[in-house]
Amino acid sequence: MITTKDVTFSARELQMKGRLFFPENFDDSYQHEVIVVNHPTSSDFNQTSGKIYATKLAEHGFLALAYDSPYQGQSEGEPHNSELPAARTEGVMFAIDFLVTLPYVDAERVGVMGICGGGGFTINAAKIDHRIKAVAGVAAANVGDVYKLTFGPDNASLIKTLEDMGRQRTIEARGGEVKHIPVLPASQKAREAAGINDVDIEQAIDYYLTPRGQDPYAPNQFVYTSLAQDIAFDAAALADRLLTQPLELIAGGIPGGFGSYRFSYEIYQKAASEHKELTIIDGVTHYELYDQPKAVDPAIAKLVEFFGKYL
Structure with a gap:
């Protein structure tokens, strides 16, 4: 049976919250490989990153850390619920800073993985932090593409939004109230009224806004102005030069509006990694990779194989 420990660690002036997942019969006198698990956009570690992926990796013998990114979940940062690419990227690095101080962690065997937008941010971190020895993305999405489509897609619309x-x-800045906007329509009825028929949006509502995955630390809102930085973000930038570590990309075979199927192909083709693999799970959607056994089980099997080989 695995055990867990809630932890707090520094991100410069902020404090981040996370949870360590220890495999059964963990021996703290030995230095272990470790896997950092980065949560999706608008999520927290109580959801798929911790409840599913870190838990199952620990069940397969890995030490794992799931955490809340700065400005999100239980971690500090104001205005809260900001989605800041730099903070999301460096959150991975702060997690590694914490882990390498632990006597039972082997600093030369650090792996990282991220889900959905967390996958894109994790890939971004791997480009610049080569303490990371292996990187994986599950339904990895490039939030830059997502928000350019959300507020665009034409340049005039993007400029109008940025203005x-x-x-x-x-x-x-003059003391007015911070503006938040919903990440998702409040219900399937609201989605239908807005004329949104995308499978990813439909299933996101079912995951985040129902007991299936709902969590008080993921309140379905973002600070509006923070998304300007997402519009200008590109997780694929310089991957052909800087992303050299072993890379595993897992996506569902049913495409949706969040673009994880498309982005996985893009990163696979572009990455400079000598050892890289793209795994498409047929008949599976983006959000089924969050918690549905028919999607999660083959994804975990592939991750265990990948990290077992390269860590």
Whole structure:
């Protein structure tokens, strides 16, 4: 039976919260390989990153850390619920900073993985932090593409949105209320009323806004102005030069609007990694990879094989 330990660690002036997952019969006198698990966009470690992936990796013998990114979940950072690519990327690195101080962690055997937007941010971290020896993405998405489509797709619409975000920052700088916007429509009925028929949005609502995956630390909202940085973000940038570590990408074979199927192909083709693999699980959607056994079980089997080989 695995055990867990809640931890707090520093991200410069902020404190981050996470949970360590220890395999059965863990021996703290030995230095172990470790896997950092990065949560999806709008999520927290109580959901798929900790409840599913870190737990199952520990059940297969790995030490794992799931955590909440700065400005999200139980970690510190104001205004809270900001989605900041730099913070999400460096959150991976702060997690590694913490882990390498632990006497039972082998600093030369650190792996990372991320789910959905967390996958894109984790890939971004691996490009610049080569303490990471192996990197994996499960339904990895590039939030830059997602938000360019959300607020675009044409350049004029993006500029109009950025101008509006600038006006809102001025309001907040002058003491006005911080503006939050919902990540998802509040219900399937609201989604239908808005004319949104995308499978990823439909299943995201079913995951995040129902007892299936709902959590109080993932309140379905983002700070509006923070998304300006996501519009300009590209998780694939420089992957052909900097992403050299072994790479495993796992995606569902049913494409949706969050683009994890498309992004997985893009990163696979672009990455400079000598050892890279793209695994498409047929008949599976993006959100089934969050918690549904028909998707999660083959994904975990592939991750165990990958990290077992390269860590």
